[in-house]
Amino acid sequence: MKATSILLASRPHGTPTEENFKFEEQELSPLKEGEVLLKALYISVDPYMRGRMSEAKSYVPPYKVGEPIAGGVIAEVVESREQQYAKGDVVLGNLPWSTYTIARGKGLTKIDKQVAPLSYHLGILGMPGLTAYCGLLFIGEPKEGETVVVSGAAGAVGTVVGQIAKLKGCRVVGIAGSDDKIDYLKNELGFDEGINYKATSDMAAAIAQACPDGVDVYFDNVGGEITDGVYANLNKFARIAICGQIAYYNATTVPVGPRIESTLLKKSALMKGFIVNDYTGRFGEATRGLAKWVQEGKLQYQENITEGFGQVPQAFLGLFTGENTGKQLVRIADPS
């Protein structure tokens, strides 16, 4: 059985390009006891992967040059020598970018095909949904009547953050990079206000106008000058959940800006970085909460699905141009 994989050809300096990736075909060995042969159905591309392409130690270990990129993949069991899995099962795993792969059963999660479309398990019911749920509710702790601001609001995480905040009775303001995205947030997802940062010269003033009672919770996916504008409007006892800093993922020097400590001191404010795996102990509670809202139609979810294994690098690179709305996936194959 032949499989094609996408390897890290070289480490990017600044913004990644197609030259950092390389396609390679190999012959797969026969299955050993405890292994399953998996066919990729959907591959998730996510901003955090940029960090793993660098050599620097980050919150997840770096990819190795000459080895496959890996991340969230939904796959079908084609052949199994692991008792827990049968041919036809669909699983979620942290798997290489490969058309077919051999994996040990341990570390895979079986997906209930009835709950929602399979791809949802890479999004609203997967890592991005859990990230939104845990960061907003466990760090932000929004209370009814408070104002919640989210940056990267039209992304896979941001759209869920804003909708959960609305379900909690908050005023919700989203920051995104186009008027179309702002329309979508306000008209489709029920955000109270939206700010197109690309059309705004004074973010602090724009936030002040959109948040007349100040900012109680800030869920930050972006960082940088957008974030400085939010900081200028924090309320006493504000909570800031730092989920991402996409403004800097391609930075080649340490970013410099106004120091935040004096603001946190004046406002008795809290700021906490996190990754979703900090909350594995609460994934059960979070997944049940998200699934219930999805089934009740209270959480809307948008996917941007690119077709074909050959398009995975382009789909990943597109994350950094700020043009996509919703969770970016690549469909590799249909389930049999």
Place this chain on the structure above:
Amino acid sequence: MKATSILLASRPHGTPTEENFKFEEQELSPLKEGEVLLKALYISVDPYMRGRMSEAKSYVPPYKVGEPIAGGVIAEVVESREQQYAKGDVVLGNLPWSTYTIARGKGLTKIDKQVAPLSYHLGILGMPGLTAYCGLLFIGEPKEGETVVVSGAAGAVGTVVGQIAKLKGCRVVGIAGSDDKIDYLKNELGFDEGINYKATSDMAAAIAQACPDGVDVYFDNVGGEITDGVYANLNKFARIAICGQIAYYNATTVPVGPRIESTLLKKSALMKGFIVNDYTGRFGEATRGLAKWVQEGKLQYQENITEGFGQVPQAFLGLFTGENTGKQLVRIADPS
């Protein structure tokens, strides 16, 4: 009855000078019902007062030009028309810098003269002690075997932070501004290591050497480049309590530095600003804890007492030269 007060003559630009203060004598009116006449015994001078000398809104309201500076004062009741207080009682209050003052009984706290020297209630059993206790234990949450770093370590708050951290079984590293202070921290207070930042060109390397297992808790009184050196050594899930930013209290522009958000993200670290009054609900617990340790001789406490009401401005200005060790007070009069 005549009283002398120290007024804010003008707002400082940058570091305050004696010219920002003005002594003025007034005649006090007779007591009304509910009022007490107080004689100042000890006046506390504290770095946070610099913030109140500026017009800018901060976590405490600004002093008004032409009105007395106010802060923590221990005073004796000379005359009382308030049932709760009798002549000879000693009280703690937020009171004007005046030799005598008339105050309403409400807002004063009666001091038990038996527990400790009266002046301790402006220090280890007062605002600085409570600040150390609440910030370290309620934000820092140090666990046995962890490493705690405190900046401004030889100050009224820092000395208590370090000693409590030792009582909790932590490795404790103090940062201060002279070799004498470092000797004091290590030899008198039992700190494990000390760093004289004035004699250190590479703070990050110095912290790395003093903290071979990294930094779990950072109690920051200072900010700036000292703090950047600590940030470079944070462990996963580190907690940073921001108590003060004395490096910037006299700053006339917004300080700029390396952005901290990416570090908090990589380390899943928490940073929280606070003032002691955020924890009024837990003052009872904190005061009992501190008093017990003081009485058991487990908390050492050093005061730097200047003599005479005329020296109050100089004692305050001395806070910003980094030369004093221990809590800075001015003795105004002896109790009768």
